[in-house]
Amino acid sequence: MQFSVITLFPELVESVVAEGVVGRAEKRGLMELKCVNPRDFTEDVHRTVDDRPYGGGPGMLMRPDCLLKTIRSERERLGKAKVIYLSPQGKPLEQSMLQALSEEGSAILLCGRYEGIDERVIDLEVDEEWSIGDYVLSGGELAAMVVVDGVTRLLPEALGHKGSAIEDSFTDGLLDCPHYTRPERIEDLDVPKVLLSGNHQHIEKWRKKQALGRTQLRRPDLLQNTELNESDKVLLIEFMKEIKT
Numbered sequence: 001m002q003f004s005v006i007t008l009f010p011e012l013v014e015s016v017v018a019e020g021v022v023g024r025a026e027k028r029g030l031m032e033l034k035c036v037n038p039r040d041f042t043e044d045v046h047r048t049v050d051d052r053p054y055g056g057g058p059g060m061l062m063r064p065d066c067l068l069k070t071i072r073s074e075r076e077r078l079g080k081a082k083v084i085y086l087s088p089q090g091k092p093l094e095q096s097m098l099q100a101l102s103e104e105g106s107a108i109l110l111c112g113r114y115e116g117i118d119e120r121v122i123d124l125e126v127d128e129e130w131s132i133g134d135y136v137l138s139g140g141e142l143a144a145m146v147v148v149d150g151v152t153r154l155l156p157e158a159l160g161h162k163g164s165a166i167e168d169s170f171t172d173g174l175l176d177c178p179h180y181t182r183p184e185r186i187e188d189l190d191v192p193k194v195l196l197s198g199n200h201q202h203i204e205k206w207r208k209k210q211a212l213g214r215t216q217l218r219r220p221d222l223l224q225n226t227e228l229n230e231s232d233k234v235l236l237i238e239f240m241k242e243i244k245t
C-alpha cells in the first residue's frame, strides 16, 4: 500500500509510522508513506502557500497553484491513485471505507490548513472528500493519520494474529465485546466465569451476545443497518432480559 500525504507538516504525519503496528508495517515494506510539502512547489522567493479569501472574511486559504502542482506530481508518481481530501465537509468515515481503500493499493491524502483550500482544487483533482467526525481540527493531518492507521492495520500480515476481536466486531457492524486478562479478581471484580471455562463454543456465544447487547444499548443506530440472523436475535433478547433482572 502506497500512501502519499500532501501536507505543510510532514513531520507531524510521519510520526504515525514511528511506532506500533503501522511502524512495523512500514519497516516490513507492507506500506510506504511519503509526505509531500506544497511549499516545495511554490515559485516565489517567500514560498507562499496561502492567500486572502475573495469576498473577504477571516483567515487565509491555501493557494490552488502549488496544491494542483503537488497533487499532479504525486498522481504521476503513483499512477492510478485516488485523491482523498480530509475535511468536516466530507463523507463520514466508516470501517467499510477503510477496507475498500486498503484494497486500492495506493492513495493520495490531501491535508488542508488555514480556513480552507481553493474550491477549484477540489473540482479539478479531488476524487473523494472524507470526514473523521463532526468537529473541526486545525488541519487535515490528524484525519490523514487516522486513515493511514486504519488502512494499514487492515493490510494482510499487518496484524500478527489473523484478524483481531476489534476487527471482527466492526466488520460485522457491531461494537466490540468486553475483554479481560489476569488477574482473575481485582478489587472484588471477577472475570466472567464463561471465559475461564475453556468451552470455546460457550465463549464465542457469550462474546457475540455481549457485542449485540452493547450495540443495542450504546449504538442502536448501528443495528438499523445490520440484518441479524435468527440466533443473534435470540441472543439479543436474552441479553436484554438479563439486564432487566
Ligand SMILES: Nc1nonc1C(=O)NCc1ccc(Cl)cc1
Pocket (backbone or CB within 6 Å): 086, 087, 088, 111, 112, 113, 114, 115, 116, 117, 130, 131, 132, 133, 134, 135, 136, 137, 138, 139, 140, 143
Ligand atoms: N473533522 C475532520 N475530518 O477530516 N478533517 C477534519 C478536520 O477537522 N479538518 C480540519 C481542516 C481541514 C481542512 C482545512 Cl483547509 C483546515 C482544517
